Amino acid sequence: MDLLERLGLGGRRVLLLHHDDLGLSHAQNGAYQALGFPTGSVMVPGAWAGAVRGEDLGVHLTLTSEWPAPRMRPLTGGESLRDEAGYFPASLEALWQRARAEEVERELKAQIEAASRLFRPTHLDAHQGAVLRPDLAEVYLRLAQAYRLPPLLPQSLEGLGVPPLFLPDLERLLAQAPFPRVRLLDPYGLPPEERLGFYLGLAALPPGLYQLLHHSALPTPEGRALPDWRTREADYFALAHPEVRRILAEFHPLTWGAIREAL
Amino acid sequence: MDLLERLGLGGRRVLLLHHDDLGLSHAQNGAYQALGFPTGSVMVPGAWAGAVRGEDLGVHLTLTSEWPAPRMRPLTGGESLRDEAGYFPASLEALWQRARAEEVERELKAQIEAASRLFRPTHLDAHQGAVLRPDLAEVYLRLAQAYRLPPLLPQSLEGLGVPPLFLPDLERLLAQAPFPRVRLLDPYGLPPEERLGFYLGLAALPPGLYQLLHHSALPTPEGRALPDWRTREADYFALAHPEVRRILAEFHPLTWGAIREAL
Numbered sequence: 381m382d383l384l385e386r387l388g389l390g391g392r393r394v395l396l397l398h399h400d401d402l403g404l405s406h407a408q409n410g411a412y413q414a415l416g417f418p419t420g421s422v423m424v425p426g427a428w429a430g431a432v433r434g435e436d437l438g439v440h441l442t443l444t445s446e447w448p449a450p451r452m453r454p455l456t457g458g459e460s461l462r463d464e465a466g467y468f469p470a471s472l473e474a475l476w477q478r479a480r481a482e483e484v485e486r487e488l489k490a491q492i493e494a495a496s497r498l499f500r501p502t503h504l505d506a507h508q509g510a511v512l513r514p515d516l517a518e519v520y521l522r523l524a525q526a527y528r529l530p531p532l533l534p535q536s537l538e539g540l541g542v543p544p545l546f547l548p549d550l551e552r553l554l555a556q557a558p559f560p561r562v563r564l565l566d567p568y569g570l571p572p573e574e575r576l577g578f579y580l581g582l583a584a585l586p587p588g589l590y591q592l593l594h595h596s597a598l599p600t601p602e603g604r605a606l607p608d609w610r611t612r613e614a615d616y617f618a619l620a621h622p623e624v625r626r627i628l629a630e631f632h633p634l635t636w637g638a639i640r641e642a643l
Numbered sequence: 644m645d646l647l648e649r650l651g652l653g654g655r656r657v658l659l660l661h662h663d664d665l666g667l668s669h670a671q672n673g674a675y676q677a678l679g680f681p682t683g684s685v686m687v688p689g690a691w692a693g694a695v696r697g698e699d700l701g702v703h704l705t706l707t708s709e710w711p712a713p714r715m716r717p718l719t720g721g722e723s724l725r726d727e728a729g730y731f732p733a734s735l736e737a738l739w740q741r742a743r744a745e746e747v748e749r750e751l752k753a754q755i756e757a758a759s760r761l762f763r764p765t766h767l768d769a770h771q772g773a774v775l776r777p778d779l780a781e782v783y784l785r786l787a788q789a790y791r792l793p794p795l796l797p798q799s800l801e802g803l804g805v806p807p808l809f810l811p812d813l814e815r816l817l818a819q820a821p822f823p824r825v826r827l828l829d830p831y832g833l834p835p836e837e838r839l840g841f842y843l844g845l846a847a848l849p850p851g852l853y854q855l856l857h858h859s860a861l862p863t864p865e866g867r868a869l870p871d872w873r874t875r876e877a878d879y880f881a882l883a884h885p886e887v888r889r890i891l892a893e894f895h896p897l898t899w900g901a902i903r904e905a906l
Contacts, residue, residue: 406865409712449669450669465760465761600865601669602668605669
């Protein structure tokens with residue numbers, strides 16, 4: 381039976397409004413507090429992970445660290461997960477070329493267990509989709525079952541930049557996984573000046589289960605030290621806009637905690 | 644022969660103006676850039692370590708992490724160096740009760756080697772004086788010799804809060820160490836309203852080799868998230884003050900790089 385049917389939400393427009401990259405910076409955490417939406421996920425290797433307080437927080441499993449600063453290191457010793465200065469690789473390509481699945485599994489377990497010391501996780505997802513290499517996706521699904529934490533699984537792999545070589549195995553894994561799949565809405569790559577239009581356009585969506593990913597960060601000097609600060613601030617300002625909030629309020633709000641209880 | 648004599652600075656007032664805790668936060672790094680003094684040391688486990696650029700940077704060896712955020716983890720796997728969530732212990736007491744010297748040595752080596760991938764270190768010192776336990780002081784001195792990085796060694800152990808039990812062994816180690824010792828000037832514990840007076844009072848110092856420790860940080864939301872932000876901002880504002888700068892300019896400026904070359 382479909383998750384929405386089971387939740388009594390069949391035929392409705394249901395929204396997981398999800399704040400990515402919490403714990404990465406003070407600016408990211410500050411936006412989470414300021415916006416007041418409960419759902420997001422925390423980068424446990426981030427310096428600010430210990431300062432996130434909220435009601436519906438997952439583990440934003442991290443295997444890459446893409447800026448010179450703030451930069452993150454693995455919690456475990458796997459040599460295939462670190463560059464010469466000991467940081468996570470800066471790109472998915474570098475990660476996928478070198479990462480050994482058993483070292484990934486050890487690291488992701490350590491992140492989940494460390495997260496459980498900081499807050500009560502409700503779900504899993506992965507920074508930059510780092511677990512899309514099929515053998516890492518198997519690890520991701522195995523850990524989701526082992527820890528009883530529903531994983532973010534997209535309804536469709538189109539438009540996610542997945543290497544074509546990975547697609548057949550990934551499709552098979554997703555089809556077999558005993559977890560619901562969500563329609564992803566992700567404005568990250570849009571120019572900031574189109575951000576408000578993107579959010580206002582959500583009014584036209586048909587019924588279904590959506591996860592809207594946003595990367596809101598406060599407009600502070602620290603927040604603006606990240607090279608992609610413009611897209612983060614664009615999310616923050618759009619989600620503070622009263623007309624966007626009116627449109628979001630037309631969706632039924634869902635949490636990962638509720639999904640977890642329904643499984 | 645005395646270091647100052649060898650440098651041709653005998654009888655002068657010589658100053659190492661030292662910025663502690665670089666790499667810890669964006670605010671700390673930003674103050675370093677804004678003030679323009681070359682000397683400081685970098686916390687390699689800090690999220691912002693990779694963003695410090697400067698002429699006279701040391702390794703601020705780190706074994707404790709005293710705030711909930713930003714929080715730091717060891718680079719190596721030593722169980723005696725981490726709490727249950729995997730972070731460095733929050734206090735010197737917790738560290739000194741549990742830390743195994745061989746795990747400390749492995750961790751500090753990793754920090755020095757990771758630092759060398761980020762910049763060219765000129766010296767060593769230790770966050771919160773974490774190496775004052777005598778067996779850890781031996782590790783510190785051994786690494787200083789092995790890596791040819793002069794370590795910060797105080798002229799006097801008085802007023803540093805060293806447990807009395809440690810003093811006899813520490814005094815012996817310091818007396819034997821083949822490195823110069825400096826007179827420490829550290830306003831960290833003074834109330835912020837006394838900070839300007841402290842700096843202006845430096846005008847009265849007699850000749851000698853001084854290291855003035857400061858913790859300057861920018862007055863930003865991220866900087867003010869640290870519980871001790873007031874003392875950091877007090878240093879920043881005092882060191883930007885023209886009268887303080889005039890008094891500091893009366894000292895002969897020294898760098899750790901110059902000390903390293905003279906050894």
